[in-house]
Amino acid sequence: MNLKAKQGRNQKGLCFVSSEDSDFEKGVYEIIFNGKSALVDIRKSAQIPMGIIILDNRIFFFLDCEENADVTLAKNSSDISQCSELDLFVASLKKIDSKSIAEVISKRISDLQDDFEGLILQKNQRIVVERLGIQFTVNSIGSINDSCGPCRVIWNNLEKIHLTPVTGVPAYNIICVIELGAAAHIEDVIQNSTSGDTTSISRYQATLAVLDQIISDYPGYGTNSYFSGFVYSDEVVAFSVFDSQTGTPVEISSLYSKSLLESFSQWVRKDISIHKNKPSNPGVALSEALIRGFDFSQLHEQPTVILFCSSGVHSHGPNPVKIVKKSQESHKIPIICVCIGAGSNKAVLEEIASITEGMVVEINSMSDVSKINDIIKQYFENRG
Numbered sequence: 005m006n007l008k009a010k011q012g013r014n015q016k017g018l019c020f021v022s023s024e025d026s027d028f029e030k031g032v033y034e035i036i037f038n039g040k041s042a043l044v045d046i047r048k049s050a051q052i053p054m055g056i057i058i059l060d061n062r063i064f065f066f067l068d069c070e071e072n073a074d075v076t077l078a079k080n081s082s083d084i085s086q087c088s089e090l091d092l093f094v095a096s097l098k099k100i101d102s103k104s105i106a107e108v109i110s111k112r113i114s115d116l117q118d119d120f121e122g123l124i125l126q127k128n129q130r131i132v133v134e135r136l137g138i139q140f141t142v143n144s145i146g147s148i149n150d151s152c153g154p155c156r157v158i159w160n161n162l163e164k165i166h167l168t169p170v171t172g173v174p175a176y177n178i179i180c181v182i183e184l185g186a187a188a189h190i191e192d193v194i195q196n197s198t199s200g201d202t203t204s205i206s207r208y209q210a211t212l213a214v215l216d217q218i219i220s221d222y223p224g225y226g227t228n229s230y231f232s233g234f235v236y237s238d239e240v241v242a243f244s245v246f247d248s249q250t251g252t253p254v255e256i257s258s259l260y261s262k263s264l265l266e267s268f269s270q271w272v273r274k275d276i277s278i279h280k281n282k283p284s285n286p287g288v289a290l291s292e293a294l295i296r297g298f299d300f301s302q303l304h305e306q307p308t309v310i311l312f313c314s315s316g317v318h319s320h321g322p323n324p325v326k327i328v329k330k331s332q333e334s335h336k337i338p339i340i341c342v343c344i345g346a347g348s349n350k351a352v353l354e355e356i357a358s359i360t361e362g363m364v365v366e367i368n369s370m371s372d373v374s375k376i377n378d379i380i381k382q383y384f385e386n387r388g
Contacts, residue, residue, distance in 0.1 A: 009037070009075045012058040017122025017156070020058045023048040028077075032084055032124065035059075036076040037067040043080055043124040043154050062123060065132045084124055087155035088163045089146030093226025095170040098137035102169035105138060110167050117159045126154045128260035130228065141226035141260060143168060168226070175227040176384075177300045177308040178218075178259070179337075181293045182211055182272055183286070183344075184279035185237030187317035192345040194369035205370070207344040208276060211313045212269065213373045214342055218311070219265045221377040230303060231259040232296045233268045235275055236289035237282035238320040243268050256299065285321035286314055290328055290339070290356070297337035309380075312356070313342040316349030325352060328359050338362040340380065 005027055012020070019035070021028050025048070033046050035057075042063050052058060057075065059067075069075065094106040109116070119133050119140075131140040146164075147155045193210040195203050232255055233243035244253040245267065257264055293310045300308045318324055328339070339362040341353035346368045357364045365379050366372065 005077050006074045007057040007077060008055055008072045009064070009069050010056055010058050010071060011061050011064045011069070013061055014118060015058075015060040015122075017045050017060055017063075017124065019044045019046050019060055019063065020049045020052050021046060022052045022054045022056065023050045024054055032080040033077045034080050035063070035067070036078075037069050037073060040067050042066055042129065043084070043126065045122070045124065046077075060122075062119070062131060066130050082153060083151075085147035085149050085151045085153065085155050086161060087125060087145060087157045088148045088161070089144075089166070090120075090125070090142065090157075090162065090164070091144040091166045091168065093141040093143050093170055094167050095139045095141070095175065095227050096137060097132070097139055100137070105136075106167040106169040109136075109138070113165055116165075120157045121159045122157060124154050124156050128258075139227065143226065143261075170223060170226050175224040175229050175306060177230045177297075177306055178222070178224065179231075179293050179296050179300070179308065179310045180215070180218075180233040180268065181289050181310060181312045181314070182208075182215070182233070182235045183237070183284055183289075183314045183317075184208060184235045184272070184276055185282045185284040185317075185319075186280065187284050187315040187319070188344070189280055190315070190345060190347065192347045193367065194346070194371075207315055207348075210344050210367050210370065210373060211342070212273065213370065214313060214344075214367060214376050215265075215269050215272070217373055217376045219262050219269065222259075222262070222265065224259050225261055227259075227306075228304065229259040229306060230300050230308075231257050231264055231268070232293075232300075233272075234289055234292055235272055235279065236285060237279035238285045239282075240285065240289045240292050241275065242292070243271055256296070283319035284315070284317045286312075286316075286318055287322035287324040287327040290324050291322075291331070294328070294331040294335075294337055298335050301335060301337075308337050310337055310339045310360075310362075311342065312339050312353070313344055314348075314353065315345055316341075316343060316352040318349075318352065325355050325359070328356050332359060336360060340365065340383065342367060342376070 188208040339360040
């Protein structure tokens with residue numbers, strides 16, 4: 005069932021349709037717009053015209069809805085429990101330190117009652133509080149009957165609210181490009197052993213360790229960041245997930261939690277043997293990533309970074325430096341080149357980073373891996 009959406013007020017979680025619409029009965033419905041969905045309580049009203057739904061304004065903002073946009077509704081048959089605990093990510097929309105905001109809000113938690121009262125919350129759902137310049141994102145929910153599903157907020161019955169600030173590096177869209185061809189299997193990354201002797205491991209193993217570090221401390225969780233990932237040898241393969249609403253594969257995903265990056269890491273591990281003896285085509289890989297970066301720039305103004313984990317080897321396809329230079333004619337996406345291995349072609353990566361106002365991070369030993377997040381943080385601080 006499709007209806008035209010209109011923005012209402014804070015309606016305590018209620019959305020209204022026409023009392024003349026026989027297709028609806030009051031109850032909980034899933035409402036879907038542009039791939040995003042929320043659960044809402046629907047009531048009927050004689051004041052609402054046929055074919056219209058008046059959305060609680062918090063739901064309207066969560067769905068990134070537009071006036072008179074077509075939204076899809078489906079009856080929800082599951083039991084909705086009452087919320088007992090909330091763990092929320094806190095992110096400033098005004099470039100104010102999120103940790104300071106979380107501390108202030110924790111002392112005045114009752115001020116949030118009107119912002120949450122009546123909502124049916126699900127994990128990863130966003131609540132934007134414009135007057136405070138804050139975005140809350142649901143990290144986890146506890147219910148009175150220990151169910152792990154959606155929960156309705158009855159404010160006075162909430163037992164606990166925990167606020168987790170989104171701190172450090174500003175949230176950014178991330179595009180991972182990872183080399184898996186033969187050059188990535190060269191063992192020239194030093195690994196210190198417990199006996200004091202040194203051994204070397206492959207470049208791809210160090211790359212996976214870098215990815216694990218990014219996953220552990222990425223600042224975009226709980227914000228409206230986007231992710232896309234690629235691996236390459238002589239071919240480029242894009243990582244995809246299935247859209248929860250349509251079941252179709254998509255290559256761009258909202259990055260609300262670390263589970264997406266963890267899935268990407270597992271996918272990369274499975275593809276390693278497929279690319280083992282193949283040449284490297286970084287030019288096409290970077291071309292695909294830069295196109296994706298332009299797509300991200302159309303979604304919102306949040307910065308985008310390409311994380312290019314490579315040896316700099318170019319043994320197949322177009323010249324990567326020329327590809328990057330040409331891309332700058334239309335748009336510029338900074339490329340952070342993670343130069344993996346002591347014998348890598350650092351000069352190529354330095355040129356790519358220079359063209360895009362990115363940077364080069366050298367990983368010659370496993371001790372360098374732990375510094376990756378601090379280096380990225382410093383990069384953003386230097387950019388201002």
